[in-house]
Amino acid sequence: MQPFTTLTAIAAPIDEPNVDTNQLCPTRFNKVPRGPGHARILFHDRRFDADGKQKDFILDRDPFSRAQIIVADRNWGCGSSRESAVYALYEFGVRCVIASSFGDIHANNCSKNGLLPVVLADAEVAAIRKQLHAQPGATLTVDLAQQTVTDAAGQVHRFDIHPVRKKCLLEGLDDIARTQQYLERFEIFEEAYRRERPWLYTAAP
Amino acid sequence: MAAQTMFEKIWDRHVLVGEEGELLLYVDRALIHEGSSHAFAALDRQQRKVARPQQIFAFTDHYVPTTGRDKGIEGIAIPEIRNMVIKQHANAAKHGIRLFGFDDPGQGILHIVPPEQGITQPGLVICGADSHTSTHGAFGCLAFGIGASEMMHVMSTQTIWQRKPRTLRIVVDGKTGFGVSSKDVILAIIAKIGVAGGVGHVIEYAGSTIAGMSMEARMTVCNMSIEGGARAGMVAPDDITFEYMEGRPYAPKGGAWHDAMTYWKMLPSDANAVFDREVALDATQIAPMVTWGTNPEQTLPVTGRIPDPESAVNDVQRSEYAAALDYMGLAAGTALADIAIDRVFIGSCTNSRIEDIRAAAEVAKLGRAKVPAWVVPGSQTVKAQAEREGLDKVLLAAGFEWREPGCSLCTAINGDQLQPGERCASTSNRNFRGRQGTGGRTHLVSPAMAAAAALTGRLTDVRDLMKSH
Numbered sequence: 001m002q003p004f005t006t007l008t009a010i011a012a013p014i015d016e017p018n019v020d021t022n023q024l025c026p027t028r029f030n031k032v033p034r035g036p037g038h039a040r041i042l043f044h045d046r047r048f049d050a051d052g053k054q055k056d057f058i059l060d061r062d063p064f065s066r067a068q069i070i071v072a073d074r075n076w077g078c079g080s081s082r083e084s085a086v087y088a089l090y091e092f093g094v095r096c097v098i099a100s101s102f103g104d105i106h107a108n109n110c111s112k113n114g115l116l117p118v119v120l121a122d123a124e125v126a127a128i129r130k131q132l133h134a135q136p137g138a139t140l141t142v143d144l145a146q147q148t149v150t151d152a153a154g155q156v157h158r159f160d161i162h163p164v165r166k167k168c169l170l171e172g173l174d175d176i177a178r179t180q181q182y183l184e185r186f187e188i189f190e191e192a193y194r195r196e197r198p199w200l201y202t203a204a205p
Numbered sequence: 206m207a208a209q210t211m212f213e214k215i216w217d218r219h220v221l222v223g224e225e226g227e228l229l230l231y232v233d234r235a236l237i238h239e240g241s242s243h244a245f246a247a248l249d250r251q252q253r254k255v256a257r258p259q260q261i262f263a264f265t266d267h268y269v270p271t272t273g274r275d276k277g278i279e280g281i282a283i284p285e286i287r288n289m290v291i292k293q294h295a296n297a298a299k300h301g302i303r304l305f306g307f308d309d310p311g312q313g314i315l316h317i318v319p320p321e322q323g324i325t326q327p328g329l330v331i332c333g334a335d336s337h338t339s340t341h342g343a344f345g346c347l348a349f350g351i352g353a354s355e356m357m358h359v360m361s362t363q364t365i366w367q368r369k370p371r372t373l374r375i376v377v378d379g380k381t382g383f384g385v386s387s388k389d390v391i392l393a394i395i396a397k398i399g400v401a402g403g404v405g406h407v408i409e410y411a412g413s414t415i416a417g418m419s420m421e422a423r424m425t426v427c428n429m430s431i432e433g434g435a436r437a438g439m440v441a442p443d444d445i446t447f448e449y450m451e452g453r454p455y456a457p458k459g460g461a462w463h464d465a466m467t468y469w470k471m472l473p474s475d476a477n478a479v480f481d482r483e484v485a486l487d488a489t490q491i492a493p494m495v496t497w498g499t500n501p502e503q504t505l506p507v508t509g510r511i512p513d514p515e516s517a518v519n520d521v522q523r524s525e526y527a528a529a530l531d532y533m534g535l536a537a538g539t540a541l542a543d544i545a546i547d548r549v550f551i552g553s554c555t556n557s558r559i560e561d562i563r564a565a566a567e568v569a570k571l572g573r574a575k576v577p578a579w580v581v582p583g584s585q586t587v588k589a590q591a592e593r594e595g596l597d598k599v600l601l602a603a604g605f606e607w608r609e610p611g612c613s614l615c616t617a618i619n620g621d622q623l624q625p626g627e628r629c630a631s632t633s634n635r636n637f638r639g640r641q642g643t644g645g646r647t648h649l650v651s652p653a654m655a656a657a658a659a660l661t662g663r664l665t666d667v668r669d670l671m672k673s674h
């Protein structure tokens with residue numbers, strides 16, 4: 001996983017709440033193996049008409065087409081667990097989404113792929129989106145170590161992140177290596193657990 | 206010991222180790238489907254093995270066609286879809302995973318088959334490669350959906366890192382009225398708490414309404430927990446649960462059954478257990494529900510009218526309403542019961558169990574479908590039982606189509622899909638833009654309401670239809 005430390009980049013405001021993962025990656029693209037093609041899949045049906053022509057979605061307008069940060073509203077990434085929604089964001093170039101809340105599964109999927117989900121208050125995301133509309137192309141700075149977002153007006157917003165998630169993102173650690181340290185404990189646990197619930201392991205019919 | 210919720214009892218028994226509040230949980234069972242190809246690709250890339258293949262179960266459901274199965278896998282018309290199914294069968298064989306595959310007599314949706322087979326049991330931690338894994342919580346287990354990276358982790362370690370969610374108890378009391386189903390109950394719950402209302406929480410559904418429900422109905426309720434933002438929903442196991450489970454293929458037998466029961470009976474939340482939040486609903490006030498917009502909280506009783514964006518509580522909601530009406534092609538003030546529909550879909554992991562098919566057939570008896578209406582049973586087991594009961598005949602005689610099991614029009618990746626602008630009354634769980642096909646418009650309803658819509662060609666209060674006969 002690519003580490004996430006600090007990022008200063010153009011940010012795109014997406015005003016609507018409840019952007020579901022079907023919007024980020026329409027279902028028919030779920031089967032596409034992960035790759036650069038996912039850049040075009042992001043918000044596909046909002047961006048392209050049936051003939052593949054652009055519809056003038058915000059992420060296709062300059063300077064937002066170069067955005068690496070999205071500032072959204074509440075409940076970003078609700079709905080389906082599809083990780084292809086994260087592949088689409090990532091391949092488009094997005095490394096950080098700021099919203100007032102996230103679909104739980106999507107937020108996990110983001111942080112397992114080096115994409116930082118930042119939660120700020122409703123009023124903060126609304127204010128930052130307003131700035132970005134007023135000054136298209138303005139950059140934000142996200143500093144994970146400090147847990148801050150510096151907005152276009154220079155105001156600093158602090159965010160919370162779980163210390164373990166923070167460490168994994170900062171260092172680009174994947175979970176399996178972490179889990180494998182506990183192999184011995186796993187075996188002891190499992191043996192006791194199986195003894196306690198033998199009915200779970202009776203052979204399949 | 207302090208009083209505990211059911212969730213806490215299950216959670217605590219599965220924690221292996223903690224790192225600053227991120228906990229490593231033992232996973233009893235994991236459920237995957239054709240779309241889990243990303244997880245297998247990651248396993249292969251890292252040259253990892255499946256740690257406990259006997260605890261992973263695979264299902265052919267998302268991509269499988271719902272007609273023309275007699276020609277076998279090679280007969281699947283669309284090459285990309287055929288490849289997904291072939292690849293899944295190869296991956297399952299390679300890793301020694303039990304696959305309820307294309308030709309399996311138990312084939313069906315990953316949230317329909319495990320309960321039927323007795324794979325879903327109280328007290329377990331179940332992870333699924335799909336957000337509606339919450340369905341299984343109806344048995345009093347902790348079941349939640351995860352993405353491909355997490356599934357790869359589960360497959361290679363049989364564990365998952367999680368932070369402890371908060372608990373939300375939703376108590377529904379009272380007897381539901383005539384024509385009101387468990388689907389209407391969960392839609393009413395989502396309308397009340399909102400699509401983000403359960404974020405970060407595990408829901409326990411309780412109260413006399415839930416206690417009086419069949420397992421099928423409880424599964425419909427738990428299924429849509431994710432539509433309220435919660436990853437998991439649960440119902441305490443009771444005699445209804447045990448009666449449903451007894452004798453199922455993977456359920457314990459003989460002495461083991463009694464040992465298991467002893468444990469299962471200790472699971473329900475203690476009487477004075479404290480939840481982080483509580484919400485109460487009066488079931489007697491719930492009417493048959495219909496969604497009018499593009500997310501499941503945009504729901505009203507069928508007797509209602511399309512809301513005016515001007516009535517919204519703030520600017521964000523106003524533009525959200527306006528965008529939803531624009532996408533749905535609806536005008537503010539229109540009575541829901543005046544909205545003409547083009548198609549009907551009865552199916553999905555929300556509503557494709559035997560009781561759902563029975564409810565649809567009961568209504569279908571009263572007339573003939575005016576628009577194309579599909580019935581897609583959730584599994585071969587449901588299909589066979591429905592056919593034994595003659596429900597297929599009833600539905601076919603009323604002009605409905607009776608198809609092969611799978612996800613079908615719920616997520617529209619198997620070739621079944623709406624055309625742009627088509628309006629569908631659907632028993633599935635998501636009315637998101639494009640969910641049933643690019644440009645398709647979805648109204649979520651119960652199976653009885655869907656069948657009623659088929660007979661009239663518009664959204665219809667099933668109570669009126671049934672009373673007039």
Ligand code: SF4
Pocket residue numbers: 266267314315316335337553554555611612615616633634
């Ligand atoms: S029926 Fe729909 S919601 Fe259920 S598992 Fe299939 S695609 Fe997902």
